[in-house]
Amino acid sequence: MSKQEQHWEKTRGLLMLTLAIWFVFSIGIFLFGAEMNEVGGPFGYPLTYWFTCQGSLGIFVILIFWFANRQEKIDEEFGFSERGDD
Amino acid sequence: MIKGNFIDNLPKVYGIYTGGFLAFIIIMAICEQMGMSAKVIGICFVAFTVAIYAIIGWLSRTAQADAYYVAGRQVPTVFNGMATAADWMSGASFVAMAGGIYFKGYGYMALLVGWTGGYVLVASLLAPYLRKFGCYTVPDFIGTRYGGNLARLLAVIVLTVASFTYVTAQINATGTIASVALDIPFQYAVYVGLVSILLCSMLGGMRGVTWTQVAQYIVLIIAYLLPVFWISNKMGAGFFPHFMLADEVARIGELEQQFGFVANSKENLAMVPKGLAGITKAHSAVNATPWAFISLALAMMMGTASLPHVMMRYFTTPSVKAARKSVGWSLFFIFLLYSSAPMLATLSKLSLIDPSLPTGIIGKSIAEVQSIDWYQNWNQANLMFVSDFNGNGTLELNEFFMGGKAVVLATPEIAGLPYVISGLVAAGGMAAAMSTADGLILAIANALSHDLYYKIIDPKAETAKRLVVARVLLVVIGFAGATIAAMEIQGILGSVIWAFDFAMSGLFFPLVLGVWWKRANREGAIAGMALGLISGAGYLIWVRNGGSGFLGITQLTFGIFGSAVSLVSMVVVSLITAEPNAATQRMVDEVRVPSGKSILGKQH
Numbered sequence: 026m027s028k029q030e031q032h033w034e035k036t037r038g039l040l041m042l043t044l045a046i047w048f049v050f051s052i053g054i055f056l057f058g059a060e061m062n063e064v065g066g067p068f069g070y071p072l073t074y075w076f077t078c079q080g081s082l083g084i085f086v087i088l089i090f091w092f093a094n095r096q097e098k099i100d101e102e103f104g105f106s107e108r109g110d111d
Numbered sequence: 112m113i114k115g116n117f118i119d120n121l122p123k124v125y126g127i128y129t130g131g132f133l134a135f136i137i138i139m140a141i142c143e144q145m146g147m148s149a150k151v152i153g154i155c156f157v158a159f160t161v162a163i164y165a166i167i168g169w170l171s172r173t174a175q176a177d178a179y180y181v182a183g184r185q186v187p188t189v190f191n192g193m194a195t196a197a198d199w200m201s202g203a204s205f206v207a208m209a210g211g212i213y214f215k216g217y218g219y220m221a222l223l224v225g226w227t228g229g230y231v232l233v234a235s236l237l238a239p240y241l242r243k244f245g246c247y248t249v250p251d252f253i254g255t256r257y258g259g260n261l262a263r264l265l266a267v268i269v270l271t272v273a274s275f276t277y278v279t280a281q282i283n284a285t286g287t288i289a290s291v292a293l294d295i296p297f298q299y300a301v302y303v304g305l306v307s308i309l310l311c312s313m314l315g316g317m318r319g320v321t322w323t324q325v326a327q328y329i330v331l332i333i334a335y336l337l338p339v340f341w342i343s344n345k346m347g348a349g350f351f352p353h354f355m356l357a358d359e360v361a362r363i364g365e366l367e368q369q370f371g372f373v374a375n376s377k378e379n380l381a382m383v384p385k386g387l388a389g390i391t392k393a394h395s396a397v398n399a400t401p402w403a404f405i406s407l408a409l410a411m412m413m414g415t416a417s418l419p420h421v422m423m424r425y426f427t428t429p430s431v432k433a434a435r436k437s438v439g440w441s442l443f444f445i446f447l448l449y450s451s452a453p454m455l456a457t458l459s460k461l462s463l464i465d466p467s468l469p470t471g472i473i474g475k476s477i478a479e480v481q482s483i484d485w486y487q488n489w490n491q492a493n494l495m496f497v498s499d500f501n502g503n504g505t506l507e508l509n510e511f512f513m514g515g516k517a518v519v520l521a522t523p524e525i526a527g528l529p530y531v532i533s534g535l536v537a538a539g540g541m542a543a544a545m546s547t548a549d550g551l552i553l554a555i556a557n558a559l560s561h562d563l564y565y566k567i568i569d570p571k572a573e574t575a576k577r578l579v580v581a582r583v584l585l586v587v588i589g590f591a592g593a594t595i596a597a598m599e600i601q602g603i604l605g606s607v608i609w610a611f612d613f614a615m616s617g618l619f620f621p622l623v624l625g626v627w628w629k630r631a632n633r634e635g636a637i638a639g640m641a642l643g644l645i646s647g648a649g650y651l652i653w654v655r656n657g658g659s660g661f662l663g664i665t666q667l668t669f670g671i672f673g674s675a676v677s678l679v680s681m682v683v684v685s686l687i688t689a690e691p692n693a694a695t696q697r698m699v700d701e702v703r704v705p706s707g708k709s710i711l712g713k714q715h
Binding site: 073 | 217232353404405409412430435442
């Protein structure tokens with residue numbers, strides 16, 4: 026397998042993982058919205074309510090930065106990272 | 112005061128700007144104390160901020176194609192994040208979102224999840240690859256990846272349909288705010304708003320829009336957060352509302368139980384002015400089925416990843432790496448406002464319905480409520496209404512009606528904040544609507560000038576001529592949008608959601624598969640775009656004309672049907688036609704690697 030193919034395979038793996046986490050917090054948990062709302066969440070808000078106000082939103086922010094860092098590592102590993110600043 | 116390169120000095124420039132804006136707010140507050148009238152304060156706020164944007168627009172003028180189309184590809188990550196956040200958060204987000212949460216609760220909050228979750232798709236599926244591609248516009252990617260003028264043209268059509276649906280709502284919002292703040296009729300105010308919008312984008316294109324959007328973000332976020340924190344502290348609800356409103360949320364639930372949701376008769380509701388609504392849904396309880404919530408969130412997420420005015424912001428970063436990080440910053444800056452909207456809705460609702468608070472009106476006598484100053488003001492503005500349906504002389508929960516915009520616009524006044532805050536909120540709403548309108552008009556004009564005119568009609572045109580065409584189109588599209596906005600056909604929020612559905616119906620899969628599926632070819636992309644858009648639009652028309660719909664897909668989520676048709680047709684047609692040629696396949700391989708030259712040259 027060429028270097029480029031290996032790079033793409035790892036990139037695809039990271040994509041799948043990212044999309045799986047994304048799926049859980051954008052779709053998965055809301056399948057059980059009514060049940061989860063009976064439980065107390067952070068800061069004392071009902072749990073589902075908290076996810077819609079802050080939880081899912083904040084997790085997406087962190088997820089994107091985490092994804093960006095992981096992807097950079099993959100690019101560096103195969104020598105595909107760009108030179109220069111960001 | 113400022114030496115050297117403008118880009119290196121950005122933190123300093125915008126630091127001074129922010130300080131200047133805060134000083135301006137304080138000066139206005141002092142003027143208010145000295146007796147300046149509310150009207151003059153409103154005019155000062157809107158005029159001052161718009162003048163600043165116009166100056167930035169003028170300073171950013173350019174005659175170079177890559178500066179005009181992609182701001183020279185040198186916008187640093189954090190600033191691009193701010194610009195994207197302003198580009199993204201429209202007049203609807205600013206003025207109507209808290210109101211939507213206030214009235215519809217959980218069912219509406221699918222939009223919050225959808226409008227943020229979509230950025231994960233943008234970051235992981237598209238933005239870095241399109242940046243590597245080096246395109247000027249989204250149809251530029253479609254046209255080069257799949258080849259041929261038909262694919263490019265279809266992408267231009269989808270982009271125009273989606274963005275134009277969206278832009279009329281934004282021009283409408285600038286008109287509404289300008290007409291209130293400057294006290295002129297809406298039909299003229301729309302054009303005042305339009306001229307302000309064009310001042311930012313006409314001379315500098317993407318460069319001008321980028322630097323004005325950063326300035327607009329700073330104004331809109333201050334204008335949104337300051338009142339939320341102030342009201343929360345003033346009500347004694349908590350120093351940091353986001354972490355401290357659990358008791359207030361619980362209290363609203365208690366009051367809802369106590370009052371009950373009494374349904375009004377048809378005859379009674381007919382007396383309520385159009386556009387106003389009562390509180391009929393639980394504040395924090397789950398009041399929508401899982402599919403209703405998820406389908407709306409999903410449609411908004413896929414729409415986010417297909418809307419060209421957002422995607423093109425990531426063409427302006429210096430590198431692929433920066434494009435990825437920049438998506439994170441964009442969402443962070445969006446998160447600051449979105450996470451505050453539910454808090455504002457909570458504070459607003461509690462302050463109105465809790466009889467134990469001095470501002471609470473439920474349980475008071477109707478005559479008493481009708482004599483309150485702020486009630487009279489907002490009643491006159493057609494945003495508040497009470498009526499004694501049951502004739503008992505006291506105001507019940509089901510007898511109080513409010514417009515969605517009132518949550519953002521009226522809450523500061525109800526909570527007893529000085530008028531300077533209302534002026535600030537008007538400036539923030541104006542900034543939000545202008546920045547989005549600018550992004551959208553530019554997206555349409557750039558697609559028409561670059562993809563339709565330069566790439567299809569006259570490939571030999573010189574840069575100077577191309578940029579003249581781009582600017583003429585900008586003005587024409589702006590006026591067309593303003594003319595339609597002046598007719599006041601649709602509400603602000605409905606048309607915004609449609610724009611997402613149109614974009615995802617036609618563009619989501621052709622964009623994503625263009626990067627992630629090498630086998631996708633021209634025929635497939637053409638089928639995907641054409642059939643996706645047609646079936647999505649067809650479904651909307653069918654449901655609007657009394658069609659029953661299926662699978663719980665409504666007129667707000669028709670993009671789910673459109674994009675499903677798009678996916679199936681694109682895959683099937685791609686597979687039954689020849690695979691893309693070797694050069695195209697090599698191009699896809701190139702796009703997947705961040706290093707190396709972009710596919711399209713710096714000037715193309």
